[in-house]
Amino acid sequence: MRKSLLAALLLSASTVIAPAMAADLRIGLQEDPDVLDPDQSRTFVGRIVYASLCDKLVDITPDLEIVPQLATGWSWSDDGLTLTMDLREDVTFHDGTPFDAEAVKANIDRSQNLPESRRKSEVKTIQSVEVTGPHQVQFKLKGPDATLLAQFADRSGMMLSPTAAAAAGVDFGANPICSGPFKFAERIAQDRIVLEKFGDYWNADAINFDKVTFLPIPDTTVRLANLRSGDLDMLERLAATDATSVKGDDSLQYEEAVSLGYQGITVNVGNGDRANNPVGQDARIREAFSLALDRDAINQVVFEGAFAPGNQPFPPTSPWYDKDHPVPSRDVEKAKALLKEAGHDSLDVEVQVANNPVQTQLMQVVQAMAAEAGFNVKLKSMEFASLLSDQSAGDYQASQIGWSGRVDPDGNIHQFVTCEGGINDSKYCNQEIDALLDAARTSTDLEIRKEKYDAARDILNADMPLIYLYHVTWIWALSDKLEGFTPYPDGMIRLENVKFK
Secondary structure: OHHHHHHHHHHHHHHHHHHHHHOEEEEEEOOOOOOOOOOOOOOHHHHHHHHHHOOEOEEEOOOOOEEEOOEEEEEEOOOOOEEEEEEOOOOEOOOOOEOOHHHHHHHHHHHHHOOOOOOOOOOOOEEEEEEEEOOEEEEEEOOOOOOHHHHHOOHHHEOOOHHHHHHHHHHHHHOOOOOOOEEEEEEEOOOEEEEEEOOOOOOHHHOOOOEEEEEEOOOHHHHHHHHHHOOOOEEEOOOHHHHHHHHOOOOEEEEEEEOOOEEEEEEOOOOOHHHOOHHHHOHHHHHHHHHOOOHHHHHHHHHOOOOEEOOOOOOOOOOOOOOOOOOOOOOHHHHHHHHHHOOOOOEEEEEEEEOOHHHHHHHHHHHHHHHOOOEEEEEEEEOHHHHHHHHHHOOOOEEEEEEOOOOOHHHHOHHHHOOOOOOOOOOOOOHHHHHHHHHHHHOOOHHHHHHHHHHHHHHHHHHOOEEEEEEOEEEEEEEOOEEOOOOOOOOOOOOOOOEEO
């Protein structure tokens, strides 16, 4: 009798303990994020962490429809100069500060005025934020802005605790406090970021994990091995060369979505002393470098044909793609002629690249192709956060870098090539480009916007501060023990309704 009772108690205890242990999710990232401050950060993997840490005013669906998150509804004035938003009333930040209209106003003020903010160009059309009720705000604009809602679906719409932000200032990223489903617990650089479930989350019933640990593992082979061994439950950016293997593994799940972004090479044309070299100062040389590359071959050799060759911030399948400038065919002889016209038979070029196998292989292929046209490409392998830091500081000549993409086309181009763009690391500046891209923001007429982007492409195709290479397909691999995951074209990992079986 006692033995039966003891066995029953042990069985009962095990059924209580097992779910708690199983509720810890481990996600493998390709890089370590930069600072965890939505106003200062810029990395794709940082946004993956934010998807669990920081709710936004609005979100998107897998079909790119903008839907409520912290805002429950919105409307525009007839002249397009006022956006009124109603806010969710049952929300608190992780430190207990209430989320309300005053918090929204403080967040926009920080994005616009924090000296280190990278969001300034994204919210620069906002003239003022007026609190029209405890949970209602009005955004008064300087002019119509067709991009604003899409900006609020990303870092510009992420709401930080105004109490914590005011106290921490520029150091907010050391202990970020937002209002998402998980709160910050720990970060060890290059090792892990740990988030714990926030019990007072407004949508807590949709969250099924007690803890989420993000583990940066740059080596794609090691990342997949960790998933197969059970040390990870999910990984982002599976190498395209491993897709067939994962699809054939009954213990794993494969998910994919076509991305909104691009990968390419950013050239330093005006960012400090290191821009003073032939590649940075002569567009003919940049065009020669581009013509030396076979984008179709790169896609086949490095990605087994899984991605799309590209030469613009929008993929060829996008309605925003300028068909007057198709993906160029490789032309080594023309590349050599342009290089010679610029006064060089051969030229050294240093390109920094993230220290993961996929990007390294990409640049080794680029290196071999460019050599045939006279370019001696020297690769500088770097940890990703260091690469970004040097790029921002202008301590680079060229950098292999990508962008995860945005719902609105403005998000793929404006901040990279306008004179005061928040992520214009090349420091390219052309007032005509600024005028065209600013005008594209103000119209809700798609044809007018397309005309502006096409006119800008005519100039950028000649100046070429960015050399676009391809457009990725986001690929995830997951343990077969998980269910409920939905792939999104922005590449984010949303954990609502995801759980262990």
